[in-house]
Amino acid sequence: MFYKQSINRKLFVWVNAAALTFITLIGIVPFIHLLAVSLSSNTAAMAGEVKLIPIGITLDAYDYLIHKVEFLRSLVVSLKRVVLGTAINMFLVFITAYPLAKSTEQFRARTAYVWFFAITIFLGGGLIPTFIIVKETGLINSIWALILPGALNVWNMIMMLNFFRGIPKEMEEAATIDGAGHWVLLWKIYLPVSLPSIATIGLFTVVGHWNSWFDGILYMNSPENYPLQTYLSTLITAMNAQIQSISVEQLKALENLSEKTLRTAQIFMGALPILMVYPFLQKYFIKGMTVGSVKE
Template sequence: MHFYKQSAGRQLFNVINLSFLTIVTFMCVVPFIHLLAVSLSSNAAASAGSVKLWPIGFTLEAYGFLGQKPEFLRSLGVTLQRVVLGTTINMLLVFITAYPLSKTYEQFRYRVYYVWFFAITMFFGGGLIPTYIVVKETGLMNSIWALIIPGALSVWNAVLMLNFFRGIPRDMEEAALIDGAGHWSILWKVYLPVSLPSIATIGLFTLVGHWNSWFDGILYMNSPDHYPLQTYLSTLVTSINIKMITVEDLSTLQNLSERTLRTAQIFLGALPIMLVYPFLQQYFVKGMTVGSVKE
């Protein structure tokens, strides 16, 4: 923007700002480099805790171990299915729920009741056992829908979305209304195109949420065959209660030292998101801003 001369103060600010942000970036990346190094090191070095930022005794064993397991690919399949279905459904619901709620009282008389109906659920919940019972009674157990439907509407995200919607200038909507458009077509033709930054934001959260969650897999799946990736990975890294060691645990103790495996799983867990993320980012940085649409 400012190719031509900048004030000295501005230049100083830029230098300080860039160095500060670089330091922060560094602080955020270093742990990952460390973990990558551990996952690529020999088990002996990893167990000794001597790996810092560069692998010691380089080996791909941990990744090979994860990759050769049929369970790994199967659970990856479940996760992909979950992420695609789940994110689509979540976003759809957030979108169509946030739209009516973003209206004013004049446009939608019942809005406030709906809003509180949803908002209450952000603070009160029944807890683990009753939720489990409801999921079971509604027949979702052991199917992928148990991981998707109970959380299909994130109220938090809907509230976030409705606030983004409110930032959309009213005159755009009114112009469409005058052209005789109904709510549905306003939603798709006016709101959707201008909300891409917020959709990308919330979509990213949803995606990450589906990718990372593992505990619901444990709860609602009755057999490891149906586990999503993170649930499966969490089972590889069981913490062993040595106090209860029995005669049969001949090699459990050996598994305890699988540090490289543990770190490799963290990596694989974050990797796909790290790949998707820069792609989504173009919407935040450039963004199709409301202003640019208006022009």
């Protein structure tokens, strides 16, 4: 009996490992394919010969890429957006969470403010009215259109607020007795102890800014102002438009006209920063998720 069970167990462990490996490969293989295509010769890539190993290996696509104006300038816009946007997001999260973390008896208006912010989680104006407000405030075609509308993320602010509530009261009381006001408490007591939380929330914010592409399409009239992901989305939309062509033969001909290796190289570059950093920072992401419990 015991012997039989352990055989079953062994079998299960192997089948389980195989199944999980298979699922893992499904997640990884598409990116290996993408990289392989981008490193292959254009003819091999277009003929659809490339699977997981580059054929006619060449760096031509990447060589072309580092001189391609559209790619480079959108990369600059993205970097600007990530730096500026994350700085503003984190500043607002930090400075807004502090007063709201006070007790109601200490800060009477707290409840009203909390409702003011919380309502925006449940209510939104939708796409068109938001677009009109952004337009009316003169942000179209400016990088601020990608930063200001989402400058205060209420969910992140609540995460920060909950963290502030966990800071021992004694620290604040001692400083208050020494004559510290709110600004001193904010910068000298709260900021140093909350650096890990700021880093965790900041990580999600950086990824969010790097990944957004639709607001670029919506608010930028000229491609010169597109961030990288928006620029990539235009490549994909262009590729998608080909599907509308009538016959399979026609489609094949069109697909061959596109510069497949260059396109895959650019998509791969759009994923590269995250592919490189993510494995090392994964535990901080997980920490951020479980601290804020269910975020969605």
